[in-house]
Amino acid sequence: MGSTSAGDSGRPVAARDRDGEGRARNARPRDGLGRPLPYGADGVERQPEGVVRAPERTVAEAQRLLDAGKPFHAHEVFEDAWKSGPEEERALWRGLAQIAVGLTHAARGNVTGGVRLLRRGAGAVEEWAAEAGRQRPYGMDLVGVAGWARELAGEVEGGGEAVDAGARAPRLRGRTP
Incomplete structure (x- = not known):
């Protein structure tokens, strides 16, 4: 999709998708892992941006999306x-x-990106818990989540294959009996 104006090169400038407030936002549909699909394709409903939720609601919504195999969408909630x-x-x-x-990258088969972000996130969560002196904010098991992330990173690094995001979703509040 091009515009009638031209940039300095004389080539048409691509018009950018905009949301209702005029901010740039790609309107292409996306699949469950957040990958863009062709315009007009059936995609997964996107998470609205800028939603202010109570922390407990954030955890519950993110867990629902993780369990559904939609870690990209859970990332938007976080x-x-x-x-x-x-x-x-x-x-x-x-x-x-x-x-x-x-987890999104690991499910897409991007081993390097998946491993790097799983480990970076695990370190950040552990560091925050240590500094804040809180291991279970909003009922989350941060030690368990960080351990899960590191374990999955090792598996992805060793196996090199895409993982099933829904089957490998973390339990933010720990395992239920």
Whole structure:
């Protein structure tokens, strides 16, 4: 899709998709792992951006999406918490977002990106827990989540194959009996 104006090179400038408030936002449909699909294709409903949720609701919504095999969408929920939450919790939510993106990359078959983000997110979550002196904020098992992320990173690194995101989803609040 091109525009009638031309850039300095004389070539048409591609028009950018915009949301209702005029911000750049790619309107292409996406699959469950956040990969863009062709315009007009059936995609997965996208998470709305900029939603302010109570932390407990953030955890519940992210877990629902992780269980559904949609870690990319869970990352967007964590990103909302990271951007709208209190300054002292931003590192926690950013670390969880990195873990969700790491699972996304691992499910897409991107071994390097998956391993790197799973480990980075695990370190961020552990560091936040140590500094904050909290291991179970909002009922989350941060030690368990970080351990899960490191374990999956090792498996992905050793196996080199894509993982099933839904089957490998972390339990944010720990394993249920």
